[in-house]
Amino acid sequence: MTGLAALADACVRELGERAVVTDRVQLRTYECDGLTAYRCIPALVVLPETTEQVAFVVGRCHELGVPFVARGAGTGLSGGALPREDGVLIVLSRMTEVRSVDIADRRAVVQPGVVNLDISKRVAASGYYYAPDPSSQQVCSIGGNVAENSGGAHCLKYGFTSHHVTGLEIVMPDGSVERFGGRAPDPVGYDVVGAFVGSEGTLGIATEVTVRLTRSPESVQTLLAAFNGMDEAGSAVSAVIAAGVLPAAVEMMDALSIEAAEAAVRCRYPAGAGAVLIVELDGPTIEVEAQLADVEEFCRMAGAFEIRVASDDVERAQIWRGRKSAFAAVGRISPDYIVQDGVVPRTALPEVLRDIAALAQASGIRVANVFHAGDGNLHPLVLFDESKGETERAEEVSMRILDLCIEHGGSITGEHGVGHDKKKHMGRMFSNDDLDVMQLVRCAFDPASLCNPGKVFPTPRLCGERPGRRTGVHPLQEAGLAEVF
Amino acid sequence: MEVVTPSTIDDLATVLRDAAATGASVDVRGAGTKSGWGAPGRPADVIVDTTSLNTVVEHAEADLVVTVQAGTRLGELQRLLAGSGQWLALDPPEVAATVGGVVAAAASGPRRLRYGTPRDLLIGITVVLVDGIVARSGGKVVKNVAGYDLGKLFTGSFGTLGIIASCTFRLHPLPAARRVVSVSTEDPAQVADALARSTAEPAAVEWDGRAAHVLLETAAAAADPQAAEMAQLLGSDAVTDVVPASFGRRPWQSGDIALKVTHRLSCLGPAVTAIRRRWPDAAIAAHLGSGVLWAGWPAAKGLTSAELDDLRAVIASYDGTVVVVQAPPAVKDGLDVWGPVSGFAVMERIKERFDPDGRMRPGRFVGGL
Ligand SMILES: Cc1cc2nc3c(=O)[nH]c(=O)nc-3n(C[C@H](O)[C@H](O)[C@H](O)COP(=O)(O)OP(=O)(O)OC[C@H]3O[C@@H](n4cnc5c(N)ncnc54)[C@H](O)[C@@H]3O)c2cc1C
Numbered sequence: 001m002t003g004l005a006a007l008a009d010a011c012v013r014e015l016g017e018r019a020v021v022t023d024r025v026q027l028r029t030y031e032c033d034g035l036t037a038y039r040c041i042p043a044l045v046v047l048p049e050t051t052e053q054v055a056f057v058v059g060r061c062h063e064l065g066v067p068f069v070a071r072g073a074g075t076g077l078s079g080g081a082l083p084r085e086d087g088v089l090i091v092l093s094r095m096t097e098v099r100s101v102d103i104a105d106r107r108a109v110v111q112p113g114v115v116n117l118d119i120s121k122r123v124a125a126s127g128y129y130y131a132p133d134p135s136s137q138q139v140c141s142i143g144g145n146v147a148e149n150s151g152g153a154h155c156l157k158y159g160f161t162s163h164h165v166t167g168l169e170i171v172m173p174d175g176s177v178e179r180f181g182g183r184a185p186d187p188v189g190y191d192v193v194g195a196f197v198g199s200e201g202t203l204g205i206a207t208e209v210t211v212r213l214t215r216s217p218e219s220v221q222t223l224l225a226a227f228n229g230m231d232e233a234g235s236a237v238s239a240v241i242a243a244g245v246l247p248a249a250v251e252m253m254d255a256l257s258i259e260a261a262e263a264a265v266r267c268r269y270p271a272g273a274g275a276v277l278i279v280e281l282d283g284p285t286i287e288v289e290a291q292l293a294d295v296e297e298f299c300r301m302a303g304a305f306e307i308r309v310a311s312d313d314v315e316r317a318q319i320w321r322g323r324k325s326a327f328a329a330v331g332r333i334s335p336d337y338i339v340q341d342g343v344v345p346r347t348a349l350p351e352v353l354r355d356i357a358a359l360a361q362a363s364g365i366r367v368a369n370v371f372h373a374g375d376g377n378l379h380p381l382v383l384f385d386e387s388k389g390e391t392e393r394a395e396e397v398s399m400r401i402l403d404l405c406i407e408h409g410g411s412i413t414g415e416h417g418v419g420h421d422k423k424k425h426m427g428r429m430f431s432n433d434d435l436d437v438m439q440l441v442r443c444a445f446d447p448a449s450l451c452n453p454g455k456v457f458p459t460p461r462l463c464g465e466r467p468g469r470r471t472g473v474h475p476l477q478e479a480g481l482a483e484v485f
Numbered sequence: 486m487e488v489v490t491p492s493t494i495d496d497l498a499t500v501l502r503d504a505a506a507t508g509a510s511v512d513v514r515g516a517g518t519k520s521g522w523g524a525p526g527r528p529a530d531v532i533v534d535t536t537s538l539n540t541v542v543e544h545a546e547a548d549l550v551v552t553v554q555a556g557t558r559l560g561e562l563q564r565l566l567a568g569s570g571q572w573l574a575l576d577p578p579e580v581a582a583t584v585g586g587v588v589a590a591a592a593s594g595p596r597r598l599r600y601g602t603p604r605d606l607l608i609g610i611t612v613v614l615v616d617g618i619v620a621r622s623g624g625k626v627v628k629n630v631a632g633y634d635l636g637k638l639f640t641g642s643f644g645t646l647g648i649i650a651s652c653t654f655r656l657h658p659l660p661a662a663r664r665v666v667s668v669s670t671e672d673p674a675q676v677a678d679a680l681a682r683s684t685a686e687p688a689a690v691e692w693d694g695r696a697a698h699v700l701l702e703t704a705a706a707a708a709d710p711q712a713a714e715m716a717q718l719l720g721s722d723a724v725t726d727v728v729p730a731s732f733g734r735r736p737w738q739s740g741d742i743a744l745k746v747t748h749r750l751s752c753l754g755p756a757v758t759a760i761r762r763r764w765p766d767a768a769i770a771a772h773l774g775s776g777v778l779w780a781g782w783p784a785a786k787g788l789t790s791a792e793l794d795d796l797r798a799v800i801a802s803y804d805g806t807v808v809v810v811q812a813p814p815a816v817k818d819g820l821d822v823w824g825p826v827s828g829f830a831v832m833e834r835i836k837e838r839f840d841p842d843g844r845m846r847p848g849r850f851v852g853g854l
Contacts, residue, residue, distance in 0.1 A: 104681070104751035127684075149630050160628075162637070163605055178828040184747040184805040185776045186591065186602070189826040189851045190646075190835055194604055194637025198630050218684035238547065244570065244658030283686055290706040343626045345548045375628045376548075411629035418631055429631055430621065437612075437620035438633040440838040445831070456632070466616060 003064040004043045007057075007088065011046050014056050019094075021045035030089050033074045033081040034136075038420055042069070042083030047091045051169060051177060051207040057090055058205065059175025067450045070201045072112065072144030075136045077339060078419025080147065080200045080455055090205060092143050098122060099208065106213045107166065107183045112143025112206050119211065128213040131158040134415070135324050146206050149198030151415040153249040153323070154280070156374035158214065160415075162197040167210030170196060173203075173446035182210055195441060200417050201452040203445040217282035220248075221292045222310040224319045225277045225299040226270035230254055230369070233275040234350045236302035237373045240279065241346070243298065245291050249280040250374035254353075256333070257326050257368040257381065264329035267322025270306040277304075277373070278323055326370040327381065334366070334383035336391070338398045342405035343414040346376040352404050356380060365390065365397045377414035378405070418456045426458050435460070486530060492537040494554075494611065494619060494650045501648070502617030504531050510844045511615065513644040515556060515583030519590050521811050523643050524822050526848035533648060535585050541565060542651060543625070549656040550608070550625050555585025555649045566656060574600035574657045576689075578733050585649040591641030595689035595700065595733040598774045600657065603640050609653030610636040612646075615840045619650070627655050638835065645850040646839040660688070660702030664712035665728055667698045668721035674754035676719065677773045681750075683718055685711065690773035693731040697773065700728065736768035737781025742788050743811040746778040746796075752803035753778075759799045763792065776805070784813045790820055797824055823851040 011020045021027055022044060031039040048054045061068045067087035074081055083089040095111035098119070102108070103126045108119055116137040119130040133152035134140055140150070146168070151160045158164075167181035170192075180196075181187040196203050227233040233252055240247065253261070255274050261267050269276050279295050281288045292309070299307055310316040322329075330337045344352045353369060360367040368381040380401050384394035402412050402425055412418070412425045426435060435457060443463035445451070491497040504511050512529035514520055515536065535556035542552040546569045553562055559573070560580035566572050576594035577587060586592070588610075593602040600606065609623035612635060622635035639649055670676055673692035680690060680699070688702040699719065701711050712724045737743040748756040753771065760767055760780050771778045788809070797807045809822040826832065829852050836843075836854045843854075 102749075102751065105749045107749070149634075151628060155628070159601070159605065160630075162634070163601060172831065176830075178831055180828045180831075182804050182827075183749040184803070186641075186745075186747050186806075187827065188806045188808060188823050189829065190832045191591075191604060191637045191641055192828055192831055192835075194634060194640070195835075197637075198634055215684065215686075217686075241549070242547065244661060246658070284684060284703075284707065284711060286710045287686075287704050287707040290704040343628050345545060345550070345626055347545070347547045372628070376626055377628045409624065410626050411624055411631050413631050414626075414628040415630055422631075426632060429624070433618050434620045434622060434632070437614065437618065437635065438622065441633050441635070441638065441835065444834040444838045466618075 003066055007060050007064060007066060008044050010060055011044070011057060015046060015048060015053050019047045019049070019053070021047070030071065030074070030083060030091065033071070033076040033079060035077050035079045035419070035421055038079045038082050040083050040085050042089040043086055044088045045091055046088060047094050049094045051171065054090060054171045054205055054207050055175050055177050057088065058171050058173065061088055061450055062174045062448065065448065065450065067453050069452050070143070070147070070205045072141030073115070073139050075140045076144060076148060076419065077341070077416040078413070078421045080417050080419035080452070082420045084453070092141065092205070095207065102183065103128060103213070105183050107210055108213055109208060109210045110142055112141060112146070112209060114142050116140050116142060116145055123213055127216050129216055130164065130211055131214040132161050132164055135327070142209050142211070143206050146197050146209055147199065147201045148415070148417045153251055153372065156250060156372065157246050157248045162194060164212045165193060165197055165209060166212055168193050168196055168206050169208035170204040171207050173448065173451040177207070200419060200456050202442060202456055204451060219285040219288045220280065220282045220316070221288050222316045222319050223279045223292065223295060223299070224269065224308045225279070225304040226273035226306040227275045227277065227302070227304055229274040230353050231350055232303040233277045234373070236277060236299045236304065238347070239298040239302060240295055241374070243294060245294060247279050247295070247374065248282045249278065250372070251278040251323050252276070252371055252373040253323060253326060254369040256366060257330065257370045258322070260329040260333045260368060261322035261326050263332040265321050265325045267318065269322055278319060323370070330368055330381045330383060335385045335387065337384065338382040338394055340378070340380045340382060340398050340401050341413050341416040342378050342402050342410060344376045344378065344405050344408040344410035346374070348408040348410070349373065349376055352378070352408060355404050356401060359397055359400050363393050363397050365394050367397065376410065420455055423456055423458050426456070486528065486532060488532045488534055490534040490537045494538070494613065497533065497538065497613050497648060497650055498617045498619050500531070500533060501613055501615060504844070505616045508842065508844070510847050512846050513648050515586030516558060516581045518579040518582040519586060519592070522590060523849040524853070525814060525817055526846060529847065535583055535648070538650065544569070545625065546571070550627070550653060551656055552609070552625060552651060552653040553584050554651045556583045558583055559587055567659065570659050571656045572659055573654050574606060575603060576733060578735055584652055588640050588649055588652055589642060589644050595691045595772055597772060598690060599686070599688045604637055606654050607636045607640060607652055608655050610639055610649060611651045612639055612648065613650050614647040615845050623653065625653050643850050644846045645836065645854055647845060661705040662703055662708035663726055663728070664701045664708050665698050665725050666701070666712055666715040666719060666721060667696050667723040667729070668719040669696045672754065673697055673757065673771050673773055677753055679718055680774065685715060685718070691732050692771040692773055693734070694736060694769050698729055698732055734770070735781065736770040736779055737811065740784055740813065741781045741811065742784055742786070742809070742816060743779065743781040745808045745810050746780060746800055746805060748776050748778070748800060748803040748805035750774070750776050752805070756800060756803055756805065759796060763796060784816065788812060788816055788820065793820055826851045
């Protein structure tokens with residue numbers, strides 16, 4: 001019996017038949033995450049319900065030298081949960097228990113399969129919510145959020161997942177179970193919680209997550225401003241930030257994405273807008289009122305030709321609907337599209353947008369721009385038609401956009417992660433030494449390199465080497481004794 | 486013992502490479518405001534003084550981002566940033582401290598309630614490892630998830646993983662207006678509870694042992710109405726726009742015994758009581774709403790290992806920890822200043838990878854790391 005067959009048997013015995021998938025057709029369900037361009041059918045899928053079961057599976061993988069990949073809801077956009085054909089996919093979507101909700105402590109303790117939005121629903125009646133709000137929050141899991149350090153429209157003011165996770169239980173890549181942090185702040189020792197959040201499933205599997213609960217603001221105001229062009233909208237944002245106002249969210253969309261959103265959800269943004277800006281302010285009512293007046297003024301001064309302020313939650317939802325649907329909406333105006341995710345310093349936005357427009361012009365590939373304008377996180381949607389053979393050109397445009405981000409001192413990913421998709425670009429953002437030192441972290445957690453191997457890092461060093469001494473091909477690799485993926 | 490004062494990151498790397506060549510152990514010192522923190526450890530062969538690494542590399546004003554070398558003093562940086570109406574939203578009371586020291590010690594102050602601690606504001610870091618390798622993670626944009634976040638690991642590492650050479654931070658605008666509403670109270674939990682029930686969003690709430698001070702930092706037009714609301718909530722008419730001198734001060738003198746105690750938010754009252762019952766004369770200060778208490782008393786009153794264990798057992802039931810921040814060497818020598826650490830085995834492995842020979846600040850950190 002091969003290692004994997006033995007593993008499957010052991011899993012059936014330990015977890016029960018319902019928790020183990022070996023049938024090829026069913027396995028196919030798990031062949032990709034939200035980035036469907038990469039597919040791979042895993043050898044085995046297990047669906048544990050407890051920490052002990054996860055530890056059991058990981059422990060057996062460790063003994064047998066079988067690679068494993070964690071998967072939450074599979075909404076990731078960088079191929080982070082892409083399975084291995086020689087490995088196990090550990091799906092955490094059945095681990096949905098909310099262990100405790102302690103309003104007085106402002107903490108909730110949840111299993112990793114709990115859906116992001118469900119936490120907020122659980123505590124809404126007490127006047128609290130879980131702040132990080134990725135657009136996928138109705139389906140994505142907290143475990144996936146932890147792995148990706150997910151953000152959301154409101155992270156401008158409230159921060160990312162890493163600011164809201166205070167404790168973790170982790171099944172380490174050798175199958176041992178460790179706990180870090182918890183409901184009190186400032187745990188003693190190295191900040192392992194901080195290092196784990198955003199590590200994209202490569203350092204172990206989170207089996208319990210302690211999250212901070214945030215008081216719902218007394219007041220929320222949402223404003224939609226329409227401009228003739230992106231430059232005007234951009235200068236409104238600059239004015240808001242320069243005045244020291246910190247909105248909860250500042251989102252921008254260009255004409256093409258407005259067109260797509262209109263076609264998809266009839267969001268009824270002002271006709272003829274070359275750009276719309278959504279600004280949301282929240283906090284104590286008196287403060288929000290004062291800031292709203294300022295923001296309206298800045299928009300008008302920058303040339304807004306129409307400004308709407310939502311008068312209630314229904315109107316607010318209407319304003320957000322266009323923005324939230326934008327990714328999917330471009331499907332209405334283009335047969336195929338790539339969702340890019342890059343970051344530039346906010347002040348470089350106007351220049352980068354002009355460069356993107358020039359790229360689009362020169363290549364004949366349309367690019368719709370939707371982005372978190374407050375923090376310079378771009379989500380260009382590169383539109384193409386595969387049937388017309390435009391794929392390669394579109395990929396080229398998408399790549400060139402990342403070049404622009406790097407040239408401007410930004411990042412190749414603001415929230416979707418490196419995963420499988422962008423590991424080839426890591427070497428352009430970081431030096432070999434930088435990557436080697438990151439690899440020290442990896443080796444401390446997973447010396448055997450079985451935990452989501454082949455993600456994030458282009459050509460990781462073997463554990464046991466010191467950084468900074470890379471010369472040519474590794475001798476072990478050359479001798480065929482070790483494979484560097 | 487040799488003290489070296491590199492003034493460039495290259496120099497710093499050379500110092501560490503030289504130390505590696507001879508197997509010398511290395512200590513690192515910023516302004517020395519917290520050199521007494523942590524376990525006594527063993528004396529090092531080379532002491533790296535970072536205070537000449539003090540260049541403000543880039544202040545991208547309109548992006549609210551600054552990159553500074555680690556030896557820059559926090560107070561000086563704040564003065565520079567204030568010229569642009571901005572600040573690095575960290576307010577530990579040791580203003581002479583260097584930025585690298587603040588990060589390495591994860592030092593925080595009252596406004597952590599609104600802005601968090603160094604880990605939350607650090608967006609990029611350059612470090613030099615014990616063998617002289619220079620590495621960077623993060624960058625100069627606030628939103629960035631490319632690669633592991635070495636900044637998190639180095640924050641609070643007390644120099645035991647390598648030397649922080651420069652840091653990039655997210656900045657905040659200075660508030661337009663400020664009000665402080667104070668109320669005398671022996672029972673900080675009462676104030677914390679009242680605030681938890683309101684939708685006010687103070688920047689900080691500080692209890693100095695006698696009074697609670699609620700700091701409101703807000704839009705100009707909102708300041709007076711918010712202060713009036715707060716005064717009513719607390720039943721106080723003490724409203725001013727001057728931050729009291731005691732605000733955020735550590736409740737001890739040099740030479741005293743000093744503890745940092747954390748707790749789950751609902752256990753503030755019991756945590757204060759636990760300290761008071763054991764050391765009736767202890768000076769206590771608390772960052773309300775953050776779950777952090779500080780306590781200090783004169784060295785003459787002492788602290789034994791048994792007393793510390795006893796307090797730790799109670800505080801552990803509030804999910805918190807007790808760290809002996811400062812104590813005379815004679816007292817510290819007999820104590821486990823960090824206490825038990827959850828997940829220690831993993832931390833040991835991290836230390837082993839970054840500093841295999843244990844040459845960085847030997848013995849200063851948790852479990853003798
Ligand atoms: C329509 C749409 C909108 C989106 N909007 C946003 C957005 O606004 N902001 C944003 O940040 N992202 C967004 N995303 C991306 C995605 O939703 C997030 O990355 C999300 O956190 C992934 O969660 P998941 O449960 O689907 O994880 P998966 O896709 O299943 O996994 C993602 C990664 O996490 C790892 N992982 C999963 N669970 C665990 C665990 N318990 N322990 C360790 N590792 C684990 C996997 O191995 C993988 O590497 C969006 C995606 C879609 C499809």
